[in-house]
Amino acid sequence: MALFEVQGLTRRFLGVVAVDHVDLAVEAGQIVSLIGPNGSGKTTLFNCVTGYLAPDGGRVVFRGRDVTRLAPHRIARLGVGRTFQLVSVFPRLTALENLLTFLQQHQEENIAARLVRTRGVRRHEAQAIDRALALLESVGLSSRADALAGSLSYGQRKLLAFAAALMPDPDLLLLDEPAAAVNPTMINQMKEQIRGLHRQGKTVLLVEHNMDVVMDISERVVVLDHGQKIAEGAPEAIRRDPKVIEAYFGR
Amino acid sequence: MRPVRWTAGLLLLVAAPWIVTELVPNQQRYILHVLIFTALYGALALSYDLVVGHVGSLSLAHPAFFGIGAYGSALLGTEAGWPFALALPAGIALAALAALAVGVPMFRLTEHSFAMGTLGVALVTQIVATNWVDVTRGPLCVTGIPKPQVGALRIVTLPGFYWMALAAVALVALLYHALTTFRLGRAFHAVRDNEALAASAAVDPLKYRMLAFAIAAAVAGGVGALYVSYVGVLCPGELAVSLTVNLLVMIFLGGVGSLRGVLIGAAAFTALPELLRMAPTWRMVIYGLLLLVVVIRAPDGLDALLRRRVAASR
Numbered sequence: 001m002a003l004f005e006v007q008g009l010t011r012r013f014l015g016v017v018a019v020d021h022v023d024l025a026v027e028a029g030q031i032v033s034l035i036g037p038n039g040s041g042k043t044t045l046f047n048c049v050t051g052y053l054a055p056d057g058g059r060v061v062f063r064g065r066d067v068t069r070l071a072p073h074r075i076a077r078l079g080v081g082r083t084f085q086l087v088s089v090f091p092r093l094t095a096l097e098n099l100l101t102f103l104q105q106h107q108e109e110n111i112a113a114r115l116v117r118t119r120g121v122r123r124h125e126a127q128a129i130d131r132a133l134a135l136l137e138s139v140g141l142s143s144r145a146d147a148l149a150g151s152l153s154y155g156q157r158k159l160l161a162f163a164a165a166l167m168p169d170p171d172l173l174l175l176d177e178p179a180a181a182v183n184p185t186m187i188n189q190m191k192e193q194i195r196g197l198h199r200q201g202k203t204v205l206l207v208e209h210n211m212d213v214v215m216d217i218s219e220r221v222v223v224l225d226h227g228q229k230i231a232e233g234a235p236e237a238i239r240r241d242p243k244v245i246e247a248y249f250g251r
Numbered sequence: 252m253r254p255v256r257w258t259a260g261l262l263l264l265v266a267a268p269w270i271v272t273e274l275v276p277n278q279q280r281y282i283l284h285v286l287i288f289t290a291l292y293g294a295l296a297l298s299y300d301l302v303v304g305h306v307g308s309l310s311l312a313h314p315a316f317f318g319i320g321a322y323g324s325a326l327l328g329t330e331a332g333w334p335f336a337l338a339l340p341a342g343i344a345l346a347a348l349a350a351l352a353v354g355v356p357m358f359r360l361t362e363h364s365f366a367m368g369t370l371g372v373a374l375v376t377q378i379v380a381t382n383w384v385d386v387t388r389g390p391l392c393v394t395g396i397p398k399p400q401v402g403a404l405r406i407v408t409l410p411g412f413y414w415m416a417l418a419a420v421a422l423v424a425l426l427y428h429a430l431t432t433f434r435l436g437r438a439f440h441a442v443r444d445n446e447a448l449a450a451s452a453a454v455d456p457l458k459y460r461m462l463a464f465a466i467a468a469a470v471a472g473g474v475g476a477l478y479v480s481y482v483g484v485l486c487p488g489e490l491a492v493s494l495t496v497n498l499l500v501m502i503f504l505g506g507v508g509s510l511r512g513v514l515i516g517a518a519a520f521t522a523l524p525e526l527l528r529m530a531p532t533w534r535m536v537i538y539g540l541l542l543l544v545v546v547i548r549a550p551d552g553l554d555a556l557l558r559r560r561v562a563a564s565r
Contacts, residue, residue, distance in 0.1 A: 050451070051450075052447065052450075071455070072447070072450035072451060073449075073450045073451075073452075073453050073454060073455045073456070076450065076451050076452065076453040077453040081451070082451050083451075084451075088447070088448045089445070089448070090440065090441050090444040090445055090448065090449075091444055091445075092440060092443075092444050093437065093440055093441065093444065097437055097440075100434075100437060101437050101438065101441045101449070101452050101454065102452040102453075104434045104437065104438070105438075105452065105453035105454055106453060111435060111462065114433065114434045114435045115429055115430065115435060116429075117433060121434065125433075125434065161448075164452070165451070167452075168452075168453070
């Protein structure tokens with residue numbers, strides 16, 4: 001059974017069908033890319049499956065459990081991480097604190113224990129700091145650990161957001177245009193990161209416009225156009241698919 | 252060095268009644284009265300900042316919770332004859348319960364509508380206090396509110412009330428510090444900075460907003476109960492929206508989200524109008540002009556201004 005499954009997902013905005021009966025299945029350990037022209041419904045689909053938008057129809061199943069209409073923080077707690085298309089950090093927290101925030105809810109939920117700072121909570125905090133520093137190192141931000149996230153450059157914030165999504169070690173990671181507006185060196189680094197996740201057996205679903213990245217790292221590509229799935233397959237096959245070429249370049 | 256300065260500051264505050272008596276014997280009562288108000292305002296402003304500065308929700312309902320705690324404890328003390336040791340926690344609990352009840356619908360609103368909705372809560376509470384004459388005595392005010400008494404300890408003198416208020420603000424400052432630092436503070440700040448991202452980090456925005464809102468209301472209710480036990484009279488005018496304006500001035504011109512900043516703001520903007528009584532005609536004009544000067548010279552608060560001065564002098 002697929003780790004993550006979308007069945008007949010539909011979402012309308014004032015009569016415009018943004019996502020139209022889309023089916024999608026992602027097997028555990030796969031890297032799947034979601035591509036399509038602007039406005040084809042990729043981000044809407046992302047927002048529907050992570051709880052940010054309520055779908056008008058269809059189901060979202062994660063690890064055999066129906067998660068349709070669960071609140072975003074509940075879906076996150078089940079082990080689904082995501083990034084946002086527009087750079088998204090907590091500007092008035094430091095880079096390190098940004099990362100720590102992503103792990104603490106997974107480590108314990110007891111607010112009272114947090115208030116009195118029990119031994120267990122302090123141990124969790126120490127573990128979280130170790131992990132956060134290692135992740136900052138891996139995206140080349142160790143020297144900015146104590147800088148306010150709002151003071152980082154656009155590219156650095158993008159890398160920070162990516163590292164933050166990795167903090168709780170999610171089983172499924174949804175990345176919304178991770179390579180957009182990132183310089184070529186960093187893109188290569190990010191591709192390495194995603195491949196690293198793949199080696200650890202993680203599952204990645206990615207929306208991306210950069211075709212080099214898509215063709216290079218994905219095992220399977222799903223193409224959306226006007227909210228509908230028009231093609232699905234291996235990268236080479238998609239590249240030659242006449243329907244895909246038509247959707248991108250017109251007839 | 253720091254612990255020494257802290258201890259000295261604390262001793263100075265505790266010894267204030269004696270110092271005031273030594274320095275200005277004929278003004279002693281008035282100055283202590285202002286100090287008591289400063290401390291109570293400090294506690295109230297800190298509680299308000301939990302909501303405005305730390306989870307980033309511009310609630311205008313704070314006078315309502317202050318009023319519910321004040322009326323709750325005052326009426327239980329006068330009509331039901333409850334001792335202070337029970338009336339105070341009852342006032343705190345009533346305010347917290349009111350916040351939980353009001354918070355559920357209010358937090359469905361975002362930003363401006365949340366501010367408007369909570370403003371409505373404040374107005375309705377004051378209207379109820381004015382017009383529900385059978386219970387609140389309306390404009391006739393609740394009078395003869397008993398003085399605080401816990402066991403053999405009875406607070407009647409001005410220094411006694413001063414120490415009570417000082418203990419209250421110290422307790423609230425400790426609570427504020429514990430809530431706004433470390434993991435809990437991080438969750439609050441995550442919700443304030445970026446709600447959608449906080450949810451993707453598994454932080455439930457509503458839960459943390461409600462938590463801050465309810466704790467802030469509980470503290471406001473407690474301050475309300477202490478306030479009426481000090482002044483002995485409670486009128487509906489105490490719940491006016493102008494209280495919110497005072498609190499906003501204190502936290503934004505002191506330093507929003509900062510313990511020291513809020514306390515500086517509370518001290519400055521309680522003492523300032525009193526100092527200006529020396530020029531009664533021009534009092535409010537000068538007050539307004541001074542506010543403008545602070546806004547222009549220190550847009551991010553007096554605390555930030557002080558910190559810059561200290562950094563520059565090094």
